[in-house]
Amino acid sequence: MPDTSVMIRDTAKKLLDEKRVDLIIGFERGTLPLRSTPCFIRTSEEIERLIWNATCENNLARYLRGRKEKVGIVAKGCDTRSIISLIKEKQVAREQLFIIGVPCHGMIDRRKIEARFDGKEILEADEITEGLILKGNDFTEIVDKAAFLHNSCNTCSYRNPIIYDILIGDEVEENRGIDEYGEVKEFEAQSADRRWQSFTNEISKCIRCYACRNACPLCYCQECFVDSSQPQWIGKTTNLSDTSIFHIVRAFHTAGRCVDCGACDQACPMGIDIRKLTKKIERDVKELFHYQAGVNLEDVPPLAAFSLDDPQQFIR
């Protein structure tokens, strides 16, 4: 089987040479082992920079908005779901895109690997079919990739791109029989006091860097409520009340739009479990309004629509 990176490069080269796109958004090698970084390619000379491996975790849909040119984008399952959300919200036009779909086996969470190696620095990482070869100063070890996937990848049931213009390689088998909402249910099972306790415990780590917001492909308000000073909705310090409101409202703003790509979670430098909130909302939207974000281009987003018999037991 030809290498996925090579196939992506060939496709990208062809697209640029034939002038079908002006820009390719993909991944290139990062400066550290186990890291890759988004890259933007405009000429076929640069094509060798493109790579594909299990560290291509960023959601590239983040970089689509506001572009005038035709864009070729390398997209995993979750990326295509975000693209669908953006198309529905009229932030990007389908015609403007050439989607290079890549089936995904899940992306590696380097923090889990770092934890496993107990702080020993990994100087080199090579990906092989069976796993990862990790090399440090005094060790070389082969680990199983599947044991170190992001939480969002573990519960993902859309590994294959949903919309694409070309599919690189073969479709992969979808996760089956996983309980997507296991963590939400666990959290729910606690008493209200405990829930508030653990929510605030988690949130108290927040340094208000807004990396979660900036990584999210769907957070694109011209002026975010946290930046607004007229009115100033919430204070800008790490006061627990302000931070709680920030997280509640940020999560609320993803209602009916979040595709659980895990970008916010991965971007958080403090390791806050942000998906606890978004996943809960995602489940509610599914149960109350029978909607799942980013799975097709037809369904109307739930907060842009209503039904006469929507649930209202909570209203007096």
Add this chain to the structure above:
Amino acid sequence: MQDEKVDGWEPKIIAFLCNWCSYAGADLAGVGRFQYPPNTRIIRVPCSSRISPLLILKSLQRGADGVLVSGCHPGDCHYLSGNYVARRKFAILNNLLEYLGIEKGRVHFAWVSAAEGKRFAELITEITEEVRALGPAKELVKKPD
């Protein structure tokens, strides 16, 4: 907290009422001389769909012990579908707040029409008692760092 109750603590409730139904309902309660506790501060808004979660959360942060959002009954919205749209938002918000452990009974939603003056008085009485039973708001109250 017990002390505060003893010290004559009274709940403070913010009610966001839609201009076309609930606010008129409150007006009718007054005109009809229906008695209800004076703990509620009414804020008139154009429509229940005007209410963003931020308004509710900010009220709780800045010292409200309870919040009520009330609009026209389904089908009666002055803007035809404002309350239907709001209903979906509120359903998600209500579930989220409960999930995070914010006490049930802090945030209330209701439909009150312009003809329901008596019902408005009863509703405010009920909500005031519920909030009183919960005691002063705790979770989201902003304390100085």
